[in-house]
Amino acid sequence: MRCGDFKENYIKDEEIFPSRFVKFWLALFFIFLIIFPFIANAYMLYITNMIGFAVIGAIGLNLLTGFTGQISLGHAAFIGVGAYTSAILITRYGVSFWLSIPLAGLVSALAGLVIGIPSLRVKGLYLCIATLAAQFIFGFIFVHWESMTKGITGIHIPPPMIGSFKFDTEKNFYWITLVFVVLGVGYARNLVRSKMGRAFVAIRDRDLAAEIMGINLFRYKLTAFAISSFYAGVSGALWVSFLKVVIPEHFPFMLCIQYLAMVIVGGLGSVIGSIFGAIFMTLVPELLNVLSDVVRSYTPGMGKLIIPFKQVVFGFLIVSFLIFEPRGLAELWNRIKKFFTLWPFSY
Amino acid sequence: MKKTGLFVLGFILFLGPFSIAMAQQPTICAIHPFTGRFAFAGIEGSVAMQDVVDMANEAGGINGKKIQYYWADGEYKDDVAIAAFKRLYAQHTPQIMFGQSTGMTKALGPEIKDRYKVLYSAYTMTSEAANPKENPYLFIAAPTYTEQVGVLLKYIAKEKPGANVAFFYSDTEFGREPILAGREMCKKLGLNLVAEEVSQVGGVDISTQVLDMKAKKVGYCIFHGYVSNPIAAVIKQSKDYGLNAKFMGTFWSTELQLLKELGPLADEYVGVSAYSFYYMEENPMIKKIRDWTKKKYPKVEYRSQSYMEVFITTHLFVESFKRADKMKGGITGDNLVKALQSIKNFDVGGLMPPVTIKNNSIPVGRVYRGNSKTMRFDPISDWIRLD
Numbered sequence: 001m002r003c004g005d006f007k008e009n010y011i012k013d014e015e016i017f018p019s020r021f022v023k024f025w026l027a028l029f030f031i032f033l034i035i036f037p038f039i040a041n042a043y044m045l046y047i048t049n050m051i052g053f054a055v056i057g058a059i060g061l062n063l064l065t066g067f068t069g070q071i072s073l074g075h076a077a078f079i080g081v082g083a084y085t086s087a088i089l090i091t092r093y094g095v096s097f098w099l100s101i102p103l104a105g106l107v108s109a110l111a112g113l114v115i116g117i118p119s120l121r122v123k124g125l126y127l128c129i130a131t132l133a134a135q136f137i138f139g140f141i142f143v144h145w146e147s148m149t150k151g152i153t154g155i156h157i158p159p160p161m162i163g164s165f166k167f168d169t170e171k172n173f174y175w176i177t178l179v180f181v182v183l184g185v186g187y188a189r190n191l192v193r194s195k196m197g198r199a200f201v202a203i204r205d206r207d208l209a210a211e212i213m214g215i216n217l218f219r220y221k222l223t224a225f226a227i228s229s230f231y232a233g234v235s236g237a238l239w240v241s242f243l244k245v246v247i248p249e250h251f252p253f254m255l256c257i258q259y260l261a262m263v264i265v266g267g268l269g270s271v272i273g274s275i276f277g278a279i280f281m282t283l284v285p286e287l288l289n290v291l292s293d294v295v296r297s298y299t300p301g302m303g304k305l306i307i308p309f310k311q312v313v314f315g316f317l318i319v320s321f322l323i324f325e326p327r328g329l330a331e332l333w334n335r336i337k338k339f340f341t342l343w344p345f346s347y
Numbered sequence: 348m349k350k351t352g353l354f355v356l357g358f359i360l361f362l363g364p365f366s367i368a369m370a371q372q373p374t375i376c377a378i379h380p381f382t383g384r385f386a387f388a389g390i391e392g393s394v395a396m397q398d399v400v401d402m403a404n405e406a407g408g409i410n411g412k413k414i415q416y417y418w419a420d421g422e423y424k425d426d427v428a429i430a431a432f433k434r435l436y437a438q439h440t441p442q443i444m445f446g447q448s449t450g451m452t453k454a455l456g457p458e459i460k461d462r463y464k465v466l467y468s469a470y471t472m473t474s475e476a477a478n479p480k481e482n483p484y485l486f487i488a489a490p491t492y493t494e495q496v497g498v499l500l501k502y503i504a505k506e507k508p509g510a511n512v513a514f515f516y517s518d519t520e521f522g523r524e525p526i527l528a529g530r531e532m533c534k535k536l537g538l539n540l541v542a543e544e545v546s547q548v549g550g551v552d553i554s555t556q557v558l559d560m561k562a563k564k565v566g567y568c569i570f571h572g573y574v575s576n577p578i579a580a581v582i583k584q585s586k587d588y589g590l591n592a593k594f595m596g597t598f599w600s601t602e603l604q605l606l607k608e609l610g611p612l613a614d615e616y617v618g619v620s621a622y623s624f625y626y627m628e629e630n631p632m633i634k635k636i637r638d639w640t641k642k643k644y645p646k647v648e649y650r651s652q653s654y655m656e657v658f659i660t661t662h663l664f665v666e667s668f669k670r671a672d673k674m675k676g677g678i679t680g681d682n683l684v685k686a687l688q689s690i691k692n693f694d695v696g697g698l699m700p701p702v703t704i705k706n707n708s709i710p711v712g713r714v715y716r717g718n719s720k721t722m723r724f725d726p727i728s729d730w731i732r733l734d
Contacts, residue, residue, distance in 0.1 A: 043437035046430060143523070152523045153475075156457055168461070170433075244457045249425065249450050249520045286430060293419060307381045307420045 014193045033178060037171045045170035047286055052177035053239040054278035056184045058262040059271060060231025065260070066268035067192060068224035069204030070119050071127055074134030075232055075259045077115075080142055080251035082108040082233025083240040087155040088148060090241075097160035101180075101237050108233025109226040111138070116225025120218055123207070135253055142248040154247035157240060173242050180238060184231060188271045191227070200224055201269070265321055267328025276329035285314055373408070373668045373678055374415040375400065375661070376435035377445035380470065383423030384548065387574065388470055388599070388653035389447065393418055395654040396445065398639060399661035409668045409678070415439065421447040425454055441465060442671075442678050443664050445657075449473045449521050456482045464680035466667060466687060468660045470653070472598060473524055477708035483684055486707035488660040489621040493525040494733045495597040496569060497532055498619050498712045502728065503567045503595075504536040513542035513565040513592075515556065515581065522548075522572020525597075529569075541565060546577060553577045554584060561590040570596040579608035582615055593617065601724060602652055606717045613717035618724060621712050622655040622699050626723060630697025659698055666690060700730045 007013040017023045037045060061075050082104040089095035089103055111134070118130035142149050149155070159168035160176065167173045191197045199220045202210035211217050240246040258281060266277020288310040296306050325332050377396055380389035400416040408414055417439050421428030428451040432444060444459075446452050446469035453475055459467050460482055467485050469476065472492045476485040490498070503510050514529055516522040526543070533540040541563040544556035560568060568585075570578050573596070582594050594616050596605075601618025609616060623630050626649075628637060636658065640647050670686035671678045693702040702709055710733035715724035 041437045043430070043433040046433045050426065050430070152520045154453055243429070243454050245454050247450060247453055247520060285427070286434075289419060289427075289431065290434070310420075311382060311422075 016189055016193075037174045042170050045174050047283065049170055049173055049177045049242055050239075051279055051282045052174075052181045053235045053242070054259075054262065054282050055181050055275050056238070057232055057235035057259055058266065058274040058278040059184055059188045060228040060235065061259045062263045062266070062268065062271070062274040063188060063191070063200070063231070064224050064228035066263050066270065066273070067197065067204060068200040068221065069123075069207075070116070070221060070224060071124065072131040072225075072228070073128050073253075073256045073260075074115055074131035074138075075228075076251045076253065076255035077134040077138035078108045078112055078229040078232035079236035079239070079255065080138055080248075081111045081229075081236070083236035083246045083250065084142060084149055084155075085233065086237030087157050087240055087246045090157055091155055092148075097241060101234055104237035105230040105233040108236070109230040112225040112229025112232075113222055115229075116222050119221045119225065135256060139248065139251065142251065149248070152248060154245050156245050159244060160241055168244075177238060177242070180234060184234070185271060185275065188231075188274075192271060196220065196223065204269070261318065265318060265328055267330025270328070270330035272333060273328050273330030276333065280329060284317060285310070288313055372412055372415050373672070374417070374439050374441035375443045375445065375664060376432075376439055376441040377416070377418040378421040378428045378431045378435070378447045378451070379418055379445075380423040380428075380447045381420035383421075385423040385448070385470065387604075387651070388656075389420075389423075391651045391654040392470060392657035394644075395650075395657035396661045398636075398643070399658055399665060402639065403665045409665070410672050412672075414665065414668065415441075417441070421451065423447060425450040429454060436463060436465075442680055442683055443467070443668075445469060445660065445664075446471075449475075449524065452476055452485065453520075456485060459484045466664070466680055466683040468664075470656070471521075472708075474528075477706050479688070479707045483707075484680055486663075486687060486704070488663055488702075488709055489598065489656060490710045490712050490733055491525075491708060492521075492571065492597060493528040494708075494710055495619045495712055496525040496529045496571065497733065498714065498731055499569050499595045499597075499617075500529065500532050500536055500538060501731075502617075502714055504538055507566065509537055509539065510566040511541045511564050512538045513544060513560050513563070513568045514540065515544045515546070515560075515568050515570045517548045517572030518545050519548060519572055525571060548573060548576070553581050554588075557581060557584045557588055557590060560585070560592065561588055565590065565592045568592050568594050570594065570600055574599050574602065575605045575608055578605060578616075579612075582609060582612055586612065595619070598652065598656075601715060603649070603722065603724070604651075606719075606722050606724070609717065609719075611719050613719040613722065616717040617727070618715050618717075619712050620652055620715060620724075621709065622652055622659065623697055624652070624715075624724060625650045625655075627697075632696025632698040635696065636698075655698060659695060659702075662695060662698075663687065663690065663693075663702070663704075666693065 057079055061072065064070050064072055085107040086100040086104040089100040090097055115131055115134040119127055122130060143151055159166045167176055199215045202213065202215055203217060203220055207217060262277035262281045263274055265280055267273025292306050292310045296302065379393040380386055381393060397416065400414050404413050417435055419431040419435055421431050425448065428447050432446065432455060443466045446467065448469065449471040452469045452471050452473060456475060459465060465484060468487055472487050472489050474491045474493055475482060476487045477491050503512060512533060514526055516526060530540055542560050542565055544559065546553055546556060578596060578600055585592060596618045598620055601620045606613040623633055625633065627633050636650060640650060667683045667686040668678060670689060671682035674682045676682055688704055691703045695702055700711055711730055712733065713726055713730050714728040716727045718725050
């Protein structure tokens with residue numbers, strides 16, 4: 001019996017679909033994703049769409065923070081830039097939704113390039129503070145550039161359309177989200193095994209050594225910021241088109257923390273970690289909500305105690321993951337895979 | 348094996364509620380901010396809604412049909428609240444929904460109009476919810492924030508024409524809502540808007556803003572977008588710095604908790620509200636609420652203005668149910684809107700003056716002044732109609 005997964009060259013080692021088993025399970029997963037909207041209700045599809053937007057945003061942040069080692073606290077601002085760009089292009093200039101998405105990504109990428117400039121001089125906590133400025137600057141712009149953003153009133157966005165078909169329900173929008181998630185994951189997965197991806201990792205591990213090896217820090221750090229912001233912009237544009245409204249309060253500072261938590265809990269420097277992190281941070285609070293509703297229905301009058309307790313449980317789950325698996329859910333997944341790869345001789 | 352069992356249990360609990368087919372009955376679903384920084388209102392509001400539903404069901408329900416009431420915690424976060432809205436709608440298909448905030452109301456407004464078609468109100472007094480042309484299913488059982496600021500500005504213009512006024516508001520959507528209209532109103536009323544101070548919600552350093560108001564010789568300062576902090580701090584520091592201004596606030600900051608924080612300075616504060624207070628026993632509805640509270644919650648000594656807001660809103664929901672049930676087609680969102688809009692001079696036992704719905708709101712308010720001896724708000728105006 002063949003046991004284990006042996007690679008004989010680097011090309012094999014870098015394959016996205018390394019074995020028939022992976023291809024089989026992925027195919028099965030895709031079939032499930034296609035069947036899912038036909039068996040799920042509006043609420044489940046709403047959550048799935050939200051997970052999709054979070055996956056795109058989290059991959060963007062992971063490319064910057066997890067792969068390139070540049071900590072950013074401005075991710076919510078870049079999501080906001082994309083969201084407002086798309087909303088303004090659609091409602092003010094009559095640009096189609098389909099064109100507004102890449103344009104939103106590009107404008108966000110441009111914003112990311114500008115905000116990323118300090119990364120050439122500062123790193124670590126100092127860079128954190130520099131990127132935090134983006135959060136406040138763009139937050140101010142969203143509120144006060146009223147002629148363009150409509151300030152606190154926000155912008156109502158019509159649903160995307162193809163011909164007369166409207167993507168105005170959770171089910172219809174699911175297909176758009178799915179396509180963008182597949183594109184986003186696919187591109188990131190390819191990027192990290194390319195020359196650029198390896199340059200990112202080299203910068204993260206030791207930027208001085210990377211520079212000596214001939215990696216252009218200026219170019220690659222800014223590219224990482226631009227790509228990360230592009231993802232954020234696309235995520236924001238999709239999110240607000242799904243909600244059909246954009247207001248400044250959609251992009252609070254806490255959103256940055258939430259995205260950082262996604263990539264840390266999921267696994268820094270891992271594409272699949274971003275997916276797991278986004279699912280965890282979006283789905284677990286909802287599961288806890290559902291569970292607390294169920295418990296509350298069996299214990300009338302205890303709502304005051306049970307409802308706040310779910311947040312304690314969520315906090316406890318995050319801390320537990322960080323204690324027991326500091327490398328995140330991605331590492332947990334790797335261990336499960338290894339167990340089955342070596343089965344029945346797993347150790 | 349144990350882990351698999353837990354996973355299966357979790358999955359069943361997650362999916363379970365969706366498979367329960369509910370018989371169609373008058374149903375209200377609410378998203379209360381039970382946790383988060385608006386929890387003070389959410390906890391009281393959830394009790395108020397339950398109380399009105401229980402009172403109505405004890406009195407025979409809607410022409411014999413019991414009202415169903417379900418709620419969830421929205422954590423005062425828009426994404427959580429929207430998810431809860433969709434979850435509750437998928438589970439119970441209510442005809443009436445109650446939301447937790449201005450942000451949530453704005454986000455869901457278009458979908459409620461085009462898709463859900465449920466009668467909707469929320470812990471908000473945003474103008475967007477009082478616009479039947481744009482949002483026919485949304486309503487508020489109070490005047491809008493803009494109208495509340497209007498009441499205070501009219502009061503100032505009457506007391507001291509041409510006074511120097513300052514707006515002190517939180518850096519939130521809730522805080523900024525009436526400011527644009529307030530600026531226009533100042534011009535119309537001949538008041539000098541000399542300062543606009545913005546701060547974060549909560550315990551923040553506000554000495555810069557206080558000094559700025561002193562430099563601009565502010566005579567009247569209107570707070571909006573806060574509950575208590577930093578109002579008490581601003582008033583206390585103003586006294587320390589020698590700023591001799593009068594301080595006023597809108598609905599959410601017209602609460603006894605603020606007077607307790609102000610202590611001897613409580614007399615300095617004036618607020619606007621659309622409702623009577625829990626201690627105004629002379630009103631039959633307040634008496635009814637007090638008796639009910641005494642019976643059901645013997646340890647509770649006071650019910651806040653948040654309670655009153657949700658109480659009156661739910662009371663109007665129940666009345667709309669009754670009227671819609673008699674219409675052709677029965678209880679539907681469209682019939683509920685028609686029923687609500689047909690409410691005229693509806694007696695609510697002095698909780699507020701007889702209710703007439705206009706533009707999906709109740710544009711009526713009253714000015715109250717704090718009393719440092721009784722630690723209560725005393726009315727200093729009659730009910731002011733704003734239409």
